[in-house]
Amino acid sequence: xxxxxxxxxxxxxxxxxxxxxxxxxxxxxxxxxxxxxxxxxxxxxxxxxxxxxxxxxxxxxxxxxxxxxxxxxxxxxxxxxxxxxxxxxxxxxxxxxxxxxxxxxxxxxxxxxxxxxxxxxxxxxxxxxxxxxxxxxxxxxxxxxxxxxxxxxxxxxxxxxxxxxxxxxxxxxxxxxxxxxxxxxxxxxxxxxxxxxxxxxxxxxxxxxxxxxxxxxxxxxxxxxxxxxxxxxxxxxxxxxxxxxxxxxxxxxxxxxxxxxxxxxxxxxxxxxxxxxxxxxxxxxxxxxxxxxxxxxxxxxxxxxxxxxxxxxxxxxxxxxxxxxxxxxx
Ligand SMILES: CC(C)(COP(=O)(O)OP(=O)(O)OC[C@H]1O[C@@H](n2cnc3c(N)ncnc32)[C@H](O)[C@@H]1OP(=O)(O)O)[C@@H](O)C(=O)NCCC(=O)NCCS
Numbered sequence: 001x002x003x004x005x006x007x008x009x010x011x012x013x014x015x016x017x018x019x020x021x022x023x024x025x026x027x028x029x030x031x032x033x034x035x036x037x038x039x040x041x042x043x044x045x046x047x048x049x050x051x052x053x054x055x056x057x058x059x060x061x062x063x064x065x066x067x068x069x070x071x072x073x074x075x076x077x078x079x080x081x082x083x084x085x086x087x088x089x090x091x092x093x094x095x096x097x098x099x100x101x102x103x104x105x106x107x108x109x110x111x112x113x114x115x116x117x118x119x120x121x122x123x124x125x126x127x128x129x130x131x132x133x134x135x136x137x138x139x140x141x142x143x144x145x146x147x148x149x150x151x152x153x154x155x156x157x158x159x160x161x162x163x164x165x166x167x168x169x170x171x172x173x174x175x176x177x178x179x180x181x182x183x184x185x186x187x188x189x190x191x192x193x194x195x196x197x198x199x200x201x202x203x204x205x206x207x208x209x210x211x212x213x214x215x216x217x218x219x220x221x222x223x224x225x226x227x228x229x230x231x232x233x234x235x236x237x238x239x240x241x242x243x244x245x246x247x248x249x250x251x252x253x254x255x256x257x258x259x260x261x262x263x264x265x266x267x268x269x270x271x272x273x274x275x276x277x278x279x280x281x282x283x284x285x286x287x288x289x290x291x292x293x294x295x296x297x298x299x300x301x302x303x304x305x306x307x308x309x310x311x312x313x314x315x316x317x318x319x320x321x322x323x324x325x326x327x328x329x330x
Contacts, residue, residue, distance in 0.1 A: 042261025046163025117316025167294025
């Protein structure tokens with residue numbers, strides 16, 4: 001039976017902070033306006049995690065507890081927990097370890113995965129392989145970022161895009177042919193010059209100078225990233241359908257990384273999907289980096305039907321990109 005084992009998503013949880021940062025708020029902070037942001041990105045507002053000492057784990061915890069409740073399991077039953085993030089609570093230990101401690105997942109091992117906006121797809125594929133190996137029965141995959149912790153709110157080119165949020169899915173073995181069916185994941189580290197954080201790593205540890213130079217914020221060359229993202233997300237999504245002998249007609253939903261509405265539209269057009277079949281919540285949350293895709297699944301969970309084919313597609317810093325084919329299991 002082992003060769004027929006797939007990793008099915010059996011529950012979804014999500015969390016977005018209550019505090020909103022609207023385009024009109026940003027108008028008061030930088031030289032921008034609501035109309036420009038909406039037409040160039042599709043974003044109207046984002047959520048911001050406020051509160052002294054709160055970090056990414058504080059958003060993952062409620063998301064994971066929600067999915068445990070929905071599935072009727074105790075956190076002690078979780079075998080492994082993976083957190084995709086570029087804004088871990090600390091450089092080490094891993095946010096996954098902190099989450100496991102906070103929820104009482106005392107039997108789980110876990111680790112963080114750093115692949116920026118593609119982090120959830122990388123982690124989902126990894127988690128699915130753990131299930132397919134037959135060794136693990138309950139793997140939680142979370143995508144979460146507190147982007148507000150690394151955004152320069154005087155840089156109008158980046159501060160308008162990002163927000164905070166977390167989503168998580170539970171993976172369990174299935175013999176029904178549902179779950180994660182195929183994945184194409186790519187990376188090209190030569191793209192690092194366009195999207196990165198300059199300091200705080202081992203090349204350039206934090207110093208008075210790096211702080212003064214604002215080198216602990218996300219640096220992005222938006223136009224270049226945009227060009228690579230449009231091509232990367234559309235190409236890999238089309239390739240995934242082609243190698244599974246599918247067309248847009250076979251797909252119930254495109255679950256695209258929410259970076260820019262124009263990038264999402266281009267991907268949907270490329271694989272022949274009408275707007276009604278595309279999950280879009282960028283207007284409410286902006287780009288929550290690793291959080292976008294699981295947050296879409298969370299929001300649309302009630303509309304999904306057993307047997308629905310979903311294409312998940314992302315592009316992000318690295319560069320990293322990919323697409324994953326899922327058959328919904330419940
Ligand atoms: C950032 C992004 C929204 C900018 O949109 P764009 O259409 O590429 O805009 P440009 O950078 O070409 O700038 C166009 C003009 O708008 C101006 N502008 C930039 N940010 C602005 C803002 N917030 N408000 C008003 N004007 C702005 C620029 O200065 C420029 O003015 P100029 O023509 O006088 O020089 C877009 O490039 C993008 O979404 N990139 C991908 C980002 C992304 O997805 N990142 C996450 C990882 S996937």
